[in-house]
Amino acid sequence: MSRIYGTTEPVPAATRRPVYSPLEVYWEAFQEWRKRARLRRQLCQLSDSELIDIGITRGEIDYVASHPSIDPTGCRSR
Incomplete structure (x- = not known):
């Protein structure tokens, strides 16, 4: 017979689980690449005045x- 002396706390569903297979690593890298490409495409569609409004050229x-993760206003020299 076994006894449980401690309780385990539930883990939030949003926590990332460790990656075990190379395929998962490649898939996550591909998803990040797609996210960056989508952002780049959306920013290219903005006008110059809209880009200046959000602080980039x-x-x-x-x-x-x-x-x-880097603030775009920090990379502009004034």
Whole structure:
């Protein structure tokens, strides 16, 4: 007979589970690439004044799409 001395806390569904297969790693990389391509396409469709409103220029679109965690206003020199 076994006894359980501690309780396990439920894990939130949103937590990422560890990746075990190379196929999953490639799939996640592909999904990230698609997300960056979609962002780049959406930013390219904006007018120059709309881009200035959000704080970037047309020349910074590739940089912003490739580095989503970086603030685009920090890369502009004034």
